Amino acid sequence: MEPASNDRLLRLGILLSGRGSNFLAIAESIRSGRLRGVEIAVVISNVAEAGGLEAARGLGLPTEVFPSKGRKRAGHEAEVIACLRAHGVDMVCLAGYMRLLSPEFVAAFPNRILNIHPALLPAFPGLDVQQQALDYGVKVSGCTVHFVDDQTDHGAIVLQRTAPVLDSDDAHTLAERILAEEHLAYTEAIRRVVSGEYEIQGRRFVKRNP
Numbered sequence: 001m002e003p004a005s006n007d008r009l010l011r012l013g014i015l016l017s018g019r020g021s022n023f024l025a026i027a028e029s030i031r032s033g034r035l036r037g038v039e040i041a042v043v044i045s046n047v048a049e050a051g052g053l054e055a056a057r058g059l060g061l062p063t064e065v066f067p068s069k070g071r072k073r074a075g076h077e078a079e080v081i082a083c084l085r086a087h088g089v090d091m092v093c094l095a096g097y098m099r100l101l102s103p104e105f106v107a108a109f110p111n112r113i114l115n116i117h118p119a120l121l122p123a124f125p126g127l128d129v130q131q132q133a134l135d136y137g138v139k140v141s142g143c144t145v146h147f148v149d150d151q152t153d154h155g156a157i158v159l160q161r162t163a164p165v166l167d168s169d170d171a172h173t174l175a176e177r178i179l180a181e182e183h184l185a186y187t188e189a190i191r192r193v194v195s196g197e198y199e200i201q202g203r204r205f206v207k208r209n210p
């Protein structure tokens with residue numbers, strides 16, 4: 001992927017299934033100029049009622065819905081990939097997209113799909129993440145933005161932010177504290193990825209040698 005430049009904005013495709021607060025944080029970063037060189041090309045959901053879609057429409061962004069319920073994965077993904085291509089998407093940002101991507105999907109956008117996960121990977125992958133963290137008794141959790149590869153919650157880590165786990169926490173209060181960090185993390189992660197200043201070395205996402 002070419003780094004972002006003033007000549008051509010890199011086009012983000014957002015995939016979401018729910019309320020879309022991470023998407024909105026990204027959109028606000030772009031609007032306010034905190035995140036430069038990118039634009040949101042399309043917001044896609046597999047859930048017609050997703051709050052994030054409504055929010056995207058409110059911002060005047062193109063939205064598309066491809067319901068996944070009852071669909072075979074390959075057919076559904078082919079439609080999503082075609083939509084991303086039709087909108088000229090350079091990089092895909094999963095923002096609460098509750099579908100696993102097949103290796104074929106990942107291969108269609110090599111090292112160009114980001115995900116955000118509400119724990120410090122490799123701790124607590126999968127679902128019910130904050131409850132997993134509470135049950136384990138960790139004192140610090142947080143969030144991880146990572147490249148998507150063929151394994152769930154596994155690809156090279158772009159960045160992580162931490163949040164304390166308090167004695168008084170339940171899954172909801174912990175999730176809220178982590179979410180505030182997510183909103184900062186996704187913008188910074190995109191900024192680093194599109195800057196062209198970093199590269200993936202094995203599992204490590206590091207600054208290039210000058």
Ligand code: GRF
Nearest residue numbers: 019020021022096116117118
């Ligand atoms: C976030 O906690 C994110 O880490 C996880 O799903 C949640 C989505 O929240 N993958 P939102 O829809 O962005 O508000």
